[in-house]
Amino acid sequence: MAGRGGVDDKEWDEYVPIECTRNRRILRLNENSELEEAKEPLHSGIDVNKTCGVGPGMAFANAILEKDPNFGVIVLVPCAIGGTSITAWSGSNSSLRSQMIKRTNEALEYGGKIRAILWYQGEKDTETEAASYVFPSEYQMFLYRLHQELKYHEIPFVQVALASGQGEADWLENVRASQIAMKNVITVDAMGLQVGEDGLHLTTNSQVRLGRMLADVFFSTIS
Structure with missing residues (x-):
C-alpha cells in the first residue's frame, strides 16, 4: 500500500503521473499528525524504513474527485509499513495496528468520518509455506481486533488480492485464496497488473490502475 512505483535500487525516479497530481481537496495526515496537501510519495515520513514511491492512494483520491466533483475534501491517512507480515498486525499488542488506530482517531479530530479502509498487504506471508x-486465521484476527478497537464496526474494508509473492507459486495461491474467500470485505484483484523488475512490486502505471480500480469499487459498492 505504501507504493514502490518508480523505485529502483532504493531510489525513487520522482515521476508523478497526471492521475496522481496534487489537489487542494486531497489532504493527508502526515507523520506529525497534521493535515497537509497530499502528494507523492504519499507514505513519505510514514514508511521510513524503505524508499517510498508511487502507490495507489493518490490515484484513488483523484479518481474519486473526477467521478464526483462535489465529493468534498478527502483526507488520506497513510499507515502502511512495507515488508510486514500479517502477524505483525494481528497480535493482541501489535504496535502497527495501535499506530493505525491512533492515526485514524487523530484524523477524525479534524472532523469528517471514515468512508473506507484500503488494505494491500500479504507479500511477506508468501515467503514460506508455514x-x-x-495467514487466514491471523488475517481474520486482525480484522476482528481492528474493528473492535476502532469502534466503528460498519466501516467498509477494501482489500487488494495479491498480484505477486516472494516464495513458491503455491504459497502465493494459498494467501490469495484466503483473501478472496474472506467474508465481509470488498476485494479488488491486482492479479494481472504489471509487476516491476524486482518481481514483487507494482510498476507506477500499475499503481495508478489499481488506485482507479479501488475508486471504481468504492462508487459501485460503498458511496
Missing part, C-alpha cells in the same frame, strides 16, 4: 497457511 506463513501462507497461518
Whole structure:
C-alpha cells in the first residue's frame, strides 16, 4: 500500500503521473499528525524504513474527485509499513495496528468520518509455506481486533488480492485464496497488473490502475 512505483535500487525516479497530481481537496495526515496537501510519495515520513514511491492512494483520491466533483475534501491517512507480515498486525499488542488506530482517531479530530479502509498487504506471508497457511486465521484476527478497537464496526474494508509473492507459486495461491474467500470485505484483484523488475512490486502505471480500480469499487459498492 505504501507504493514502490518508480523505485529502483532504493531510489525513487520522482515521476508523478497526471492521475496522481496534487489537489487542494486531497489532504493527508502526515507523520506529525497534521493535515497537509497530499502528494507523492504519499507514505513519505510514514514508511521510513524503505524508499517510498508511487502507490495507489493518490490515484484513488483523484479518481474519486473526477467521478464526483462535489465529493468534498478527502483526507488520506497513510499507515502502511512495507515488508510486514500479517502477524505483525494481528497480535493482541501489535504496535502497527495501535499506530493505525491512533492515526485514524487523530484524523477524525479534524472532523469528517471514515468512508473506507484500503488494505494491500500479504507479500511477506508468501515467503514460506508455514506463513501462507497461518495467514487466514491471523488475517481474520486482525480484522476482528481492528474493528473492535476502532469502534466503528460498519466501516467498509477494501482489500487488494495479491498480484505477486516472494516464495513458491503455491504459497502465493494459498494467501490469495484466503483473501478472496474472506467474508465481509470488498476485494479488488491486482492479479494481472504489471509487476516491476524486482518481481514483487507494482510498476507506477500499475499503481495508478489499481488506485482507479479501488475508486471504481468504492462508487459501485460503498458511496
